Amino acid sequence: MVSSLNRRSKKNTDVQATVRRKAGRTIAGALPPRSRIRTPLSSMRGFHPSQPVASASICTGWPICRSSNWVRPSRLFSSFGKTTNRTASSNRQKTTMIARSSTRIARAVVCNQEGYAARIFDGARTEGIITGYTLVRKGTVAALGSSMDLAEALEFSLYARRLRAAWPEFFAAVTATLESPIGISESDAAALRQASDSDALALLLRKLRQRVFLGTLLRDLTGRADLLEVCAAMTRLAEVAISETVAAHHRWLAETHGNPIGAESGSDQTLIVVGMGKLGGGELNASSDVDLVFVYPEAGTTDGSKPLANQEFFERLGRRVIATLNEVTAEGFVFRVDMRLRPYGDAGPLCSSFVALETYLIAQGRTWERYAWLKARALTGEQGEALERLIEPFVFRKYLDYDAYGGLRDVHRQIRGQGRRRDYASNIKLGPGGIREIEFIAQALQLVRGGREPALRPRGTLPALAALAARGLLPSAAVAELGDAYVFLRDVEHRLQYRDDAQTHELPADAESRSALARACGFADGETFVVALGRQRDAVDRHFDALFGDADDEEDDAFAALCRDPVDNALHGTLLEDAGFADPPVLLAQLTRVRNSARYMQLPPASRRRFDALLPQLLRVAGQTGQPQEVFVRLLVLLETISGRSAYLALLVEHPPVLPRLAHLLSASAWAAEYLTRHPILLDELLDSGALLTEPGWQDWRAELATQLAAHDGDPERQIDALRHFQQAQTFRLLVQDLDGRLSIERLADHLSALADIVLEATLKQSWAQLQGKGAPPPKFAIVGYGKLGGKELGYASDLDLVFLYDDLDEAAPQRYARLAQRFNTAVTSMTGAGRLYETDLRLRPDGASGLLVSSLTAFRNYQREHAWTWEHQALTRARFVAGDAAVGAAFEVEREIILRLPRELAKLRTDVMTMRQRMYAAHPNRSKLFDLKHDRGGMVDIEFAVQFLILAHAHAERELTRNVGNIALLGTCAQLGLVPSRLASAAAEAYREYRRLQHQVRLQGAREARVEADAQTPRREAVAALWDAVFGSAWTEGPAEIG
Template sequence: MDLAPDLARALAHSRYAQRLLAAEPRLADALAAGLNQPFGREAMIALLAERKLADEASLKAALRALRKQVYLRLIARDLLGLASLEEVMSTVTTLAEVCITHAAEHLDAWLAGIHGEPIGSESGVRQTLIVVAMGKLGGGELNVSSDVDLVYVYPEDGNTRGPRRVSNHEYFTRLGQKLSQALSDLTPEGYVFRVDTRLRPWGESGPLVTSLAALEAYFLAHGREWERYAWLKARPLTGDETQLMALVHPFVYRKYLDYDAIAALRGLHAQIRREVVRRDLADNIKLGPGGIREIEFVAQVFQLIRGGKDPLLKVRATRTALELLRTRRLLPDETVDDLQAAYAFLRRLEHRLQYLDDAQTHMLPASEEDRQLIAETMDCADWAQLLTRLDAHRARVEACFQAVFAEESRQATQEAALWAAETTRDEAIAQLAELGFKQPEAVWEALQRLRSSARYQSLPEASRARFDRLVPMMLRAAAGFPDPEATLARMLTLLETIARRRAYLALLVEYPASLTQLARVCSASPWAADYLTRHPVLLDELLDPAQLLEEPDWRALADALRAELGEGVDPERQMDVLRHFKHAWTFRILARDLEGRLPIEKLADELTALADLLLAEVLRLCWLGLPRRHREDARFAIIGYGKLGGREMGYASDLDIVFLYDDPAQAAQETYSRLAARINTWLTTLTPAGVLYETDLRLRPDGASGLLVSAIDAFRDYQEHHAWTWEHQALTRARYVAGDPAVGARFEAIRRDILCRRRDLAKLREDVLAMRDKMLKAHPNDSGLFDLKHDPGGLIDVEFMVQFLILAHAHRHGALADNVGNLALLKRAADAGLIAADAARQVQTAYRTYRRLQHNLRMKGASRARVPLAQVAEHVQAVTALWRALFGAPPANPLK
């Protein structure tokens, strides 16, 4: 046996490889011939195909012969530095898949020759064993001396049709037994893989094989939290994958954000840690502190929490999952880099430990000789250097694990004793005053009412325990903000709302730092607190302050939303995805708003951009889901009016929209009418996630009595010959929002043409004043306060003056027809000499001030935007003066 020097030196680090070559020298030729390329699936299948299989003994021999060749080449390539970690894991995984499927196929055929084919009692079709790969095999990450974790499932009960008839259960039990033996029996040629079937329902005490119906019943009634973790990596190697995964995914992934998974995995990890201590396994690089298992837990806890809401997280491979956590901003880049580097180092070390003797070990060696061999294969000068690198990786893994799984101290605090009524009334009030509450008696009485409430008393024990932990934490969090009484009241309202939602209670318990963010929101705005209470799924947004306050990249967000919506997905789920997306980004915008990072114009721009994005997706999905479409692409557009059209959306704004099409096809009117109705339904339907937007469609031609959708030529005709002046006023703020850009361009051409028409100024002035008077009468105000929007000198007057200037003068000054907002249009009017520059600047200031005050009042929960007149008298005078210059005296000057 003449091996090249480099190869000989490499194989000196594997006693197992040396034994193989010593026992079967002919393997050296095959090794030399194939050393420069990985051992692929086709090559493995070809080697098996060369052997004639007559019985189970010949099958076992063929599988073991294949293993020897694959392992010998793999060990050599890895130790020579020719194979990446991915190649090592992929090659061993592929070997297992080929051996399992090859063995299952032959064993099934031989068994059917004895008993006949197994037939389903319901379907009447031939049944096939579903071999489910679990653990590292399921994830495509087998190590070189790993067990294979398998679960055996069959589709239906029934019987075989043959001379020695048996039930399907008995048939597949025998098949499972034979498959396990074919892989794991120790013969003179060795074994292929040790098989572990203990992850099946009921473990070792349960039947070896399970029908799909029995598996579903087990998941529903008896599945435990740790089994969800185990089934996360489940991957069928044979049989019908669709049927099985339809049962597995609902068991593993919850529809909601599942923070209970943290406690479950923490408990499983604690069991492992106790076992590590009991068996003195601190040097176990898989189970010990900072080991491979902790990296897997970090990745999988996020998958279990969020996989039900984010389908892209339903992956099996650890390294792939970690990269998704990076792109989803669930873990910082630095943390993912640390975990990826540690995982690669630990898995490479794991393989080198196992190359020594083909032993299933994760323990660092005790002998000096083995330590030196391992150090050399890990590119370290000596064992001490290897330990230094290993300890550094394990320390970083453990720090990340603790950050994710850390549990705040359960030690009793003063606040806990106060909530538990373990102190006297006077002591409790004194403690509340010391915390910073200005009305401690009122707070103490509110806590007593909450504790004696039917809602609290009827909570399940586990939920009440979490509730009891949260109230003291909320007391301390609220006390640190201005008006702590109001802040606490809003926080407790939220807590009562979510009291029966275990996932939300778990989130706040597992991430106590989120309570500070929650208190900040509740302190800053009762409207924001109410929004969060109505949409508690947004609590998840509080976990990462940096992400919460990041500026949106609308193009990237549109791509991410489209990926999450998917193709051919249940429309109800898509509707919920859209609503969750809107709520999440509304809340992120709100967070930046509350931090003072958004001027009112920027806030409106972002809320408008969000609405534009969602309308585009709703239109796309509704068109794709529309039956009996007469063309591939819709020649259809959504036109925005009002606040949407003027890019002045607020948090609670509805959508003034009009639907237009430009399509000569005979079926166009019917098709686009159905599309428009479908869009409106998608926007306004109340789902568990709420309503996407309320809509107002009355600005279409002929208003509520008109057609839901208009042909573009009919729209032009209406605007030219039938529209009222107030409809042309509305047109000043209209714009193309979504759909076919060509239709949008035709609309804009019509809009500009209408706005730039020469008009009778006296008649225009009369019509505008009549409409203003009508609106004023529709909003009487006897409060003694100034209504920022409706009263003379307020927002409506500014908007009407800008609209009048556009309609009166755009025929001479085309720039006025641009939909650039009231502030910019006031400046353009001044630049054109239509109004005084000082007047324009003063009205601009008034408009900004009104909008900011209006916004602040809404954030404080006010139902109407009204302030003392003295607070805005200067601005009212400025608006009134310009109104007088354009129209004469205003209808009812509030300053008199």
């Protein structure tokens, strides 16, 4: 038993917990005269009418409990989320305003946040992240015959026994209702609103708290309630108590001083009470304190006969609220109130205006405070959404913020010093594998990605785990284990607190108390309970270490020593040669240059430490590839590029398994190295190898992109960047699958073309919405893709040949759609901080670069029939509708088929096509001895021109030729129709396929021209030349020398 409770993780013997010491503070002179005698909380271990009492000041902290040496656990990490927006009344008639103001404040929670905790827990249950223990606990306990009956529950809870002894009728009334969950009705809230003064309100609140706490305690211990119900009941109690207390004291203060009025807006001001921690997350425990922050929108003065500055009004209001909730009377207390998470902590003012809060967060906000505000939730007031907009940029970064790991680890290390002085092994909240570590796991991942993915911002721990699982950021098995452990530990926590209404998380030391706790948790004896508890904590410990292990501890080996002092000596040279590096002096010179560079010298200390820690690791992983020196140089260039962004350095430090994947990727492709260096945000994609190697579904792409854009609704700049991030991420995933040999060239081109279609469609919708406003009828406008996009042969770096068409008779249509096309093209091609979507080429439109940017369908039809050149009809063979209005797109497809099927004079057609081919060759001279896969004779263009000629020559009789199915498939169709011999068509198709493969390989190595050794391609060039001769009836009359 003892050894189990005192276990440590494998990595270290320090306690894995986090505590921020928050000294309590008493606000002197804060209380109005009161007749009721109150008991100081420091001596409170339950209550009884005969218990001696003493007066107390308002306590804004909770420094002691049970005994004078007890140290309050941390309230360090919390979460933040959305609130309900309400419209302020502008009526300032004093009496009416006071009544209306207090009613609005009171109903902020009672009416508009009904069941918040119940909803979030039901969501976690629905997501299936609470398996095993949680869902069957009540049934299992009953089946084992080990749930407590009422007598046993009373025997376990000293608090319940004292309450029964003090108020037997009250106790009986509560126990008579145990078959139904203990709730708070509108009549309860209405009774609170009728309180005539603060003493009456305090009494009503304490009676309400007794009923809810006692009823929930008994339902839980007797197997009628589970964790979800307990947390929902206590959270609801806090919401109602706080909102009604704020409303009442606001009304009473306003009767003397008037209502606070904003100096700038002239509107009424109300106190916003922000619930932090478990209250904000809707997961308050049984005997919890409440962490609160008081804010108000703007400075000003009250409008009464005895005016006060708004700051003073709300400070007085805040002190009275604390007193009503926090002080102990003969009936006990409502909630222990902790105000130490406010700006500047105990040294700061009790209330802050929005301006003061924002100034503090920008100038003074620390890493741990981002965690503290993550769960924050406005419980009162009418400007919750405005507060959320103020807090969101502080909590969530726009980029992937891997620095969050380092901040949490730093706090975690600080606690180890305390862990050496205190034994937290028996603390189920702060000890190894405790509740806090589960919260850390969820919150750290939320902070890393929540800025980019709002769906990852649930306040509660279980909903956050569900969101992370849904996104694939935590394995489903890990989430199931963490969810089970969380519920198990919270159940144990509640039983510890049911014992004596004490805010404790310590497992009892004596055997008798341990056995009683085990029975309350549904176990037959203490031994069985300890084994089950150890299993749950071990699971949490394992997952916590996997995420937060000390990744940045630099191993003091030979590579590390070399990187610290990269001098060119025999020892270093031998080390590098043995590791496979081709030119050690050059590599050492590069390391010296980097360490002496201004960029390196100007790095913040934390970034420099990470940079230094990564260098030896990069040498190791590069040495494991087939070309160590080249790969290390690519890695070093990437490292230098990202060094100014500490989050990227943190990502690599925090996730060592990424480095071998990165080295493998960069060794396979110079283009991949360059692409990743341009878009380092894609490093994040390497974390999940499963998702990285899963072939995409196009409908899934559409749904994912729609979700990402909806998350930034109303922010066009963020949406433009979201489009870029999406396109880059999917391209990168395809690149990795390609380099892993999972995709054929044809399949890859299909995916890249589909990706472009989806991105262009989304960009068009965004552009139209910006021009016309949301809800405008869709434009009668279509985008037509030509070239590689039209033929679905897109490569990684291909530009897009586009033509814009519309079909709208409105007089303003030409100007309207011209603006749309311009905005769309700008959105696609402009370079932002997130990069560029695509390069576009718009010269294939009617009349080329000198023509209108947008054409009506009628103008397009007339141009194609009356004025288009033969090469423009050649281009039309590879054109297709890609985005926009389906009806306009269908009309284009009909017109395309009509144009392609026009009868043509074969002699003129042959001359036009061959002349254009010769011009293209002249425009791409090749003076090297290499073979240009695309432009040289016997290359890809020869095949494409031959196919296009056959389409234009014979489509009037053979409709099948108008299908846009790609050159290889069209060669097969031509053979089936007898237009070319099957043997020639098959050989040319195989040559085309191999040329595309070689072209792809060459481009992946970063080459600008797709050129290869000529001799190896002689058989294929001959096959293509034979096809050319068969189609055109003669060999080239101009161009390169004969093959062979």
